[in-house]
Amino acid sequence: MTGCPVHFDLLDPAIQADPHAAYAALRQHAPVHRLDRPPMWLVTRHAEVEAVLRDAATFASDIGMDVPIMSMVMKDAPDHTRLRGTVNKAFTPRAIQHLAPRITAIAEQLAEALPERAEMVEGFANPLSVTVICEMLGVPLDQRDAMNRYARDALLAGFAATGMGPPELLAEARIGLDALMRILDAAIEDHLAHPRDDILGTLVQEEAHGTLTRVELRNLCALLLIGGHETTANLIASGLHWLARDAALFARLRAQPDLIPRFVEELARLLPPLQRIARRTTRAVTLGGTALPEGAMLMLFPGAANRDEARWPAPDTLDLARDNRGHLGFGTGIHTCPGGPLARLEARIAFEALLARLDGITLDPARKPQPIVGYAAGNLGWNTLPLLLRKRMRPVMVEDVFGALRALVAETLEIDAEDITAGTNAKTTPEWDSLGHMRILAAVEKRFGVKLPRLAAYRVKDVGELAALIETTQSQAGA
Structure with a gap:
């Protein structure tokens, strides 16, 4: 790395676990910074990240790499327009709100079963998000644990295919990815044989009408698994980690549950699960005062942009009164995350279910939380989050x-x-x-x-x- 007085290595576990100090240094000293290995430009200020995301003509999503499961994410018009149109038909506001009662039932059941010493990733966040996405995709719940593993394999496969991981990583992840595709094929065939009015049913009809190929349909389902499971689980876990260290905020949200949506939105700004977005320049262009050649690879960091001092005062503070419109936690432009409303809904319901049943939470001093590091660290979150739960005594009916x-x-x-x-x-x-x-x-x-x-x-x-x-x-x- 050259020209920047700060160490920044995409594969440094310390930076992956807590990247915000490094982000701040990049914003200050080199907001559009050339990284030598792998060769790319890092973009960290809000103005530049937003400008790139909103200019699909100059900054292409197709970065010239074959990552099938990221088919929609790494496509430009007209293919992206067609694929996004099919997803939009499935993810309507009505369809998302229709899921609320079932999400509530799942969250409350999981919250009721929690012990006083709980590991909240595998005990709550993961099973909530993966159960919801399994039901959306028509996957039997007895395959929930397998889907949880395969979601991480799919994420690793996408990462390895960009060339930033060793070949053996892709080979290992491919085994899980192939198993995932077989499960999705079975769910698709079941929906064809027994049509249902749900999200997968809507997508299956697009294949029947010729709008999608079977390969595209499977890849979209895999992408929904990653976005609907990994992203949401990480958002919930990050929120629990924050609340475990802020008793006053926990008490305030418990007393005023109508503030929970504001809390979720601030989480999405401060700790967006997706930390990296790749783009490629289609022509020579100047970005943030830096000249970029045609074909330059860019890596955007929404987590850095969302803490830009030039965009928000005291950006590292979780402020429930903040006007955080314009944050990039779910992207912006034509590639805005279609699952953003679902992630917000699940997170809101998750915190409502927990706050209604707990008087407080703290980190478990006997077990240290383990952040996501390694080749899966394009997502910010926790592999394990052991907490001590102080359960609320419920009134007897x-x-x-x-x-x-x-x-x-x-x-x-x-x-x-x-x-x-x-x-x-x-x-x-x-x-x-x-x-x-x-x-x-x-x-x-x-x-x-x-x-x-x-x-x-x-x-x-x-x-x-x-x-x-x-x-x-x-x-x-x-x-």
Whole structure:
């Protein structure tokens, strides 16, 4: 590397794990910087990155490399126009919103099952995003784990095909990619035999009408897997890592869940999962004061552009009041990510499900998070994210009150639950003395999430009256 007083190596694990200091140095000293190996120009300021993304005539997406799974991403008009048109038919706002109830059900089920010491990538972020994309593509859920692996293989295959990885990497990734294509073929054939009104069904109809070839359809599905799974899972994991280090922000979002969409948008600005976008000049051009020849390879860094001091004040701060319109977390121009609305929806629902069930999260001091590094580091995120979860005690529903109270009294007084009836009281139960009564009331308020009226609580005569008081208090609180 020449002419820049900062070390920047695309394959440096330290930079891959946390690239922002290097990005800042490049923005300041060499916003359009020549890298010798591999030969390319690095573009890091917002103005230049946005200009390149919006000028498809001068900066082509077809960089002259055969990366089949990136067929739409690395195509220019007219092929890109045709392929993008088919995807737009499937990813309509109505189709995306139609997925919301199912995404909510998946997120809530995963959140409920989390232990207090949880690995949040494999325990939550990955299964949420891969389950959603499997259902969208009609892939059986028993192949969810395989799809998770194959998504990473597909990403590696795309990276290796650009020439930035060793040949053996491409050969290894190709095995998983071939297995992925067989799964997708089976899903496509099933949709042809049993037509369905879903996203894959819409794409399959495009093949039937001759708009797409089978190869293009499979490649689009593989691309949707990468974009719909890897990108979304990384966005969720990055948000959880941020919240684990910012208790005040966690508490604010829990108290004001209507701010979660703003949080997701700031995450997409600060920590966009896709960190690199390749382009090729179609003519000699000057960019940011730097003369570029025809055929020059450019590597754009939206993660650097989104923290440009010239575009936003205090750009490294997560500010829920910020006007972050114009950020490039999902690209811009004709190649704006079509799955952006789905990623936003999934992330919003994921954080809503978790915040409704947790009082706090922290990093697990016994296990260090592992960032994505190596040849998959075109994406910013985490391979593992061990957290400690402080679960919120859920209020018990009215119909469950007596059974739950019976168990609670038995546990508090250390007596047999089978001996407790509605008429059980202090006179029939030696353990239920004045101290025992106070312990029961304290346990009730914690377990049922209520604040009992003091005088009425002191006067209850038996378990039945206490259950009725709990029900009344819950009803008044919900009125």
